[in-house]
Amino acid sequence: xxxxxxxxxxxxxxxxxxxxxxxxxxxxxxxxxxxxxxxxxxxxxxxxxxxxxxxxxxxxxxxxxxxxxxxxxxxxxxxxxxxxxxxxxxxxxxxxxxxxxxxxxxxxxxxxxxxxxxxxxxxxxxxxxxxxxxxxxxxxxxxxxxxxxxxxxxxxxxxxxxxxxxxxxxxxxxxxxxxxxxxxxxxxxxxxxxxxxxxxxxxxxxxxxxxxxxxxxxxxxxxxxxxxxxxxxxxxxxxxxxxxxxxxxxxxxxxxxxxxxxxxxxxxxxxxxxxxxxxxxxxxxxxxxxxxxxxxxxxxxxxxxxxxxxxxxxxxxxxxxxxxxxxxxxxxxxxxxxxxxxxxxxxxxxxxxxxxxxxxxxxxxxxxxxxxxxxxxxxxxxxxxxxxxxxxxxxxxxxxxxxxx
Numbered sequence: 228x229x230x231x232x233x234x235x236x237x238x239x240x241x242x243x244x245x246x247x248x249x250x251x252x253x254x255x256x257x258x259x260x261x262x263x264x265x266x267x268x269x270x271x272x273x274x275x276x277x278x279x280x281x282x283x284x285x286x287x288x289x290x291x292x293x294x295x296x297x298x299x300x301x302x303x304x305x306x307x308x309x310x311x312x313x314x315x316x317x318x319x320x321x322x323x324x325x326x327x328x329x330x331x332x333x334x335x336x337x338x339x340x341x342x343x344x345x346x347x348x349x350x351x352x353x354x355x356x357x358x359x360x361x362x363x364x365x366x367x368x369x370x371x372x373x374x375x376x377x378x379x380x381x382x383x384x385x386x387x388x389x390x391x392x393x394x395x396x397x398x399x400x401x402x403x404x405x406x407x408x409x410x411x412x413x414x415x416x417x418x419x420x421x422x423x424x425x426x427x428x429x430x431x432x433x434x435x436x437x438x439x440x441x442x443x444x445x446x447x448x449x450x451x452x453x454x455x456x457x458x459x460x461x462x463x464x465x466x467x468x469x470x471x472x473x474x475x476x477x478x479x480x481x482x483x484x485x486x487x488x489x490x491x492x493x494x495x496x497x498x499x500x501x502x503x504x505x506x507x508x509x510x511x512x513x514x515x516x517x518x519x520x521x522x523x524x525x526x527x528x529x530x531x532x533x534x535x536x537x538x539x540x541x542x543x544x545x546x547x548x549x550x551x552x553x554x555x556x557x558x559x560x561x562x563x564x565x566x567x568x569x570x571x572x573x574x575x576x577x578x579x580x581x582x583x584x585x586x587x588x589x590x591x592x593x594x595x596x597x598x599x600x601x602x603x604x605x606x607x608x609x610x611x612x613x614x615x616x617x618x619x620x621x622x623x624x625x626x627x628x629x630x631x632x
Contacts, residue, residue: 231255231271235264242267245339246353258343292357296330298386301362305383308376315342333357346370361504361525365511372512385507388587395591399598403605410609417616418443418450425620437619492593497531498559499586506579515575516542530557548575562586 231252237243243264249255252269259266291297300321307317315338322334333354340350348367351358362382369378422443429436436444450457501522508518519542523535538551549567552558562582569578 231269233259233269234267235259236267237264245343246336247340247343262343291359292330292333293327294386294390296325296327297358297362298383298390300325300330300334301379301383301386305376305379308379314347314375318347329357347375359525361508361521364513364517364521365507368508368511368513374512378511381507381511385503388503392587392590395594399594403598403601406602406605406609410613413613417613418447421620422447425624429623434623437623439616439619440623443616492590492597494557494559495586495590495593497528497534497557498562499583499590500525500527501531501535501558502562502579502582502586506576506583509576509579515548519548534558559586 231249232244232246233255234242234244247255247258249258252271255269256266259269292300303321303324304317307320308314312320318334318338318341322331322338325331325334337347337350337354340353341347345353346367348363348370351363351366365378365382366375369375372378422440425440426436426444429440504522504525505518508521509515513521516539519535519539523532523539526532526535534551534555534557538548538555541551542548547567547570549563549570552563552566553560555563565578565582566575569575572578
């Protein structure tokens with residue numbers, strides 16, 4: 228059905244804007260009249276954000292709302308629904324509470340659509356991908372089963388768990404990043420201050436520069452004499468990473484699974500992502516095929532999406548989910564065995580919940596162990612490299628003193 232955007236005077240004399248679905252322009256005008264407003268303008272198509280407020284994706288990828296804004300919305304929305312606040316009022320309250328202008332406008336459009344008779348699933352779907360499709364599907368399931376408040380709470384819990392996982396990763400990487408920045412600063416002092424000071428001393432004494440100082444002189448020359456080329460190459464590399472990050476991820480992902488320490492972490496994370504999505508869908512009342520299809524569409528990795536697509540084909544052909552997952556190389560074998568037991572006992576939903584909780588704890592422990600390993604290794608590597616440069620320089624200076632005396 229066509230969608231129209233309108234501006235109209237309401238009963239208080241203020242101008243209101245919104246969208247509505249109608250079979251024709253005449254039907255849209257009739258709907259506005261039934262709403263008790265006086266139309267000022269009516270155009271075909273949904274209301275668009277101003278050009279200066281629209282987000283631009285350099286990589287051309289489909290963009291959604293920020294993850295933290297979606298999490299905040301569903302957390303607030305779940306609380307309001309559990310308090311039995313009417314749906315439209317809940318949406319408008321969430322819109323007013325949002326600090327993100329794009330989310331505010333989006334929720335305003337959703338509230339108007341629901342007020343005009345659309346379902347919440349339809350209203351969210353009409354936001355052109357601003358809300359992830361897996362969450363929109365879950366909202367539709369909750370509406371159909373009249374359990375929207377419980378579904379919203381499960382979505383909020385899922386988003387909070389995912390956000391906590393990525394916050395742990397970000398927090399764990401703070402110290403290694405500080406080490407790298409410190410190493411870069413120290414190397415910059417050596418290259419741009421120490422080497423220019425020592426090079427004339429060796430030259431006047433007729434001594435040969437140490438290899439480490441020669442390499443730093445070359446680096447200094449490249450940066451100072453060819454900085455436009457270095458800047459251009461850095462820009463091209465950055466652009467290549469932005470536009471080609473998906474292709475690069477698809478190429479590196481299979482190899483990363485075979486790296487001794489990184490491989491198990493990648494497999495654990497992919498398994499956790501699948502089990503969380505399956506558990507959320509099944510606990511909300513979705514069928515197994517719908518849950519698998521949603522997990523496929525929500526997969527962050529092309530390899531995981533392909534795995535779930537094959538699983539969906541097998542299940543539609545009459546096979547069990549565990550039959551495919553047991554043979555999949557990118558799925559945790561312990562989790563596959565537990566899923567097989569859950570299918571045999573007809574407790575798949577409960578088993579998926581236990582797997583998700585167990586994998587969350589295992590992933591946290593693995594991440595902590597990895598950081599505990601990376602930090603001293605980086606410290607030794609960076610300290611050793613700088614130490615070699617300093618010791619070779621001091622040794623060369625001592626040799627100069629021997630020649631002088």
